[in-house]
Amino acid sequence: MQNQNTPQLRISNFDVTSQLGYHQQNILQTAGVTAIDYQSNDITSSVMIDDRQVDYDHPGLYRAMVSVQDAEGNYAETPISVNVVRDPGALSNPNAWQNIPGANMQPPYRTKRRHYGWLWALLAVVVIVVGWGFWTQVQQKNAALSDASSQSSKASSLSSANNQSSQTNDKLKNVNDGLKQEVSDLKQTVTDYKNTNDRQQFTQKMDQLQSQNQTLQNKIQALQQNSVTQALSKTVSGLSDSMDKISQAQTADQANDALNNANINNTLDDIKDQISNIKSKLGL
Known part of the structure; x- marks a missing residue:
């Protein structure tokens, strides 16, 4: 049963973007979070955020939990998403690669291909023929198993989709x-x-x-x-x-x-x- 005294969280932006490597401290402000208790008193200062699941050093979409508790101990929480992205302007400078670890190494140079004549051509033909024969045998052995697995997978996917839809x-x-x-x-x-x-x-x-x-x-x-x-x-x-x-x-x-x-x-x-x-x- 819904507690009628539950505080009310109001969030303007459920999807917050954070720059990679920047351990952002103003997520609540970015998300536009405010809160009131059941008596309509402003308790925004009591809002907390749990962003322990957010890895600010790796790009990705993470989940954080916004919560608030009023003076009488009534509690409310709701999730928001934090999208950690790379700085879109980080590599806009054509010389910016020099600041990347390992960028001071010289780029590899293309070398000329040596030709060893008909011996290499014959060896290539032999390898192709042997490889083709082996691949054909493997494909024939796996064909029946693949068909059976495909039918089973389709049935399983249909059942899973129906369960999820239900x-x-x-x-x-x-x-x-x-x-x-x-x-x-x-x-x-x-x-x-x-x-x-x-x-x-x-x-x-x-x-x-x-x-x-x-x-x-x-x-x-x-x-x-x-x-x-x-x-x-x-x-x-x-x-x-x-x-x-x-x-x-x-x-x-x-x-x-x-x-x-x-x-x-x-x-x-x-x-x-x-x-x-x-x-x-x-x-x-």
């Missing part, structure tokens, strides 16, 4: 179910506001819903991107914008009007249909 589809359904629950909670929050006219309680619940929305966005980012995940991401982002408008409403009636204008249910039905189509194609 797991992805389950995750998509889980995110969609979470999105439905968030919409239901949002409607209930607006209804309670109309009944009680308690502005403070309404604001607190809206902050909690925004935190849940950020968690859904993080889950979608971790999934393999396709048309369904893109639709989910767009819907979650749109729901976040709608929450902002509802939160800014000065009265309960204005909040209810903003909710009705969001037209969220139709979008959820479209996503549900897309997930059902994927399950039908996979035979699930």
Whole structure:
């Protein structure tokens, strides 16, 4: 169950680029990380990053973990990627090779090929004939095994692809179910506001819903991107914008009007249909 007091991490850039050999200390600033607790207090100063898996001395794509803990011990974390790249201008100077270890050695010179006459030609023919015969025998022996292995590999790949697609589809359904629950909670929050006219309680619940929305966005980012995940991401982002408008409403009636204008249910039905189509194609 989602902890309603979980702090909210907001990240502008989930893909950070770092120069090779430069042990960057401002990744959090580059990623645009900010954080608030469930009471909307700014706790950005408490944000930490675990980049122990990042090797700044070797190019590659690595994963780092951004986390934050508020004063009451509530904790949240989300991953970002760090792409360590070589300096694109490092070799722009045509003489820059002289700074590379070993570059002070003289380049090899092409030597003239000596011709040894017909003896070498005959030896080459013999080697080619013997090698061709040996290669033909090996190919014939491996042909049957290769065909059998190919069929087995295709069957295994198909099964693995179906399993992976099934797991992805389950995750998509889980995110969609979470999105439905968030919409239901949002409607209930607006209804309670109309009944009680308690502005403070309404604001607190809206902050909690925004935190849940950020968690859904993080889950979608971790999934393999396709048309369904893109639709989910767009819907979650749109729901976040709608929450902002509802939160800014000065009265309960204005909040209810903003909710009705969001037209969220139709979008959820479209996503549900897309997930059902994927399950039908996979035979699930």
